[in-house]
Amino acid sequence: MTCNFSIKTFDELTTVDLYHILKARSQVFVVEQNCPYQDMDELDFDCLHLIAHQNEALVGYCRIIPPEFNQLKSNLSVADPAIKSNHTSMPAIGRVLVLSEHRGDGLARQMMTQAIAHCRKKYGKKRPIIISAQTYLLSFYESLGFVPEGDYYLEDGIEHVKMVLYVIKKTKVKKESANTASTTTKILSFLLFIMAALFVLGLLYLMI
Structure with a gap:
């Protein structure tokens, strides 16, 4: 599915943007899930709003909550010990939705990939990202690397x-030093010389 993605602050949203965002959130989280709750909250003012458009129509949406406004905290129980304590303050991704008629085409994955990339760029590549995931989507978020x-x-x-996306550290493979390689080559050459000498001596012994 080919979509255009845009990320806007609350102040950058047009009234039309805001109408369609709130309509979609109400449609999915209130009507579809039969869950009467207060969707509009004070966090919207401080969030970044990621919108997926197809032919100018909203088909998917999520919001990114900056670390300083995110109340969802990790206890780092499964974190890499090398993660510094100041990374307990982390961005969150929430209100993730794809309209029903556009599901099954990989849009949710595209959208989450966009949101993760933006968090990495704006808040740091080594800072974890946290979400509050509905449990029926557990395997989907695990496939994106969330724990x-x-x-x-x-x-x-x-x-x-609660699920957290940590940065997987790359393990550096130490290259064999030139001296080690040279020593190995010399040893192999010496062994080959001994074997050749023994072979020649064997032939001479048989000829005598």
Whole structure:
């Protein structure tokens, strides 16, 4: 599925943008999930809003909560010990949705990939990202690298689990030094010389 993605602050959203965002959130999180809850909150003012458009129509959406406004915290129970304590303050991705008629085409993955890349660029490549995931989507978020943390819990009557995306450190492979390679070559050459000498001596012995 080919879509155009845009990321805007709340002040950059047009009234038309805001109308379609709130309509989509109401359609998915309130009507579809049969969950009457207060969707519009004070966080929207401080979030970045990622919108997926197809032919100028909103088909997907999520919001990025900056670290300083994110109340969802990780206890780093499954974190790499090398992660510094100041990374307990991390961005969050939430209100992830794809309209029903556009599901099954990989749009959710494209959108999350865009959101993760933006978090890495804006808040640092080594800073973890946290989400509150509905448990039926656990395998989807795990496929993106998120790790479940803690027990399941109810949020507005729906089962959720906290998940964190950590940065996987690349393991450096030490290259064999030139001296080591040279020494190995000399040893092999010496062994080959001994074997050749023994072979010649064997032939001479048989000829005598």
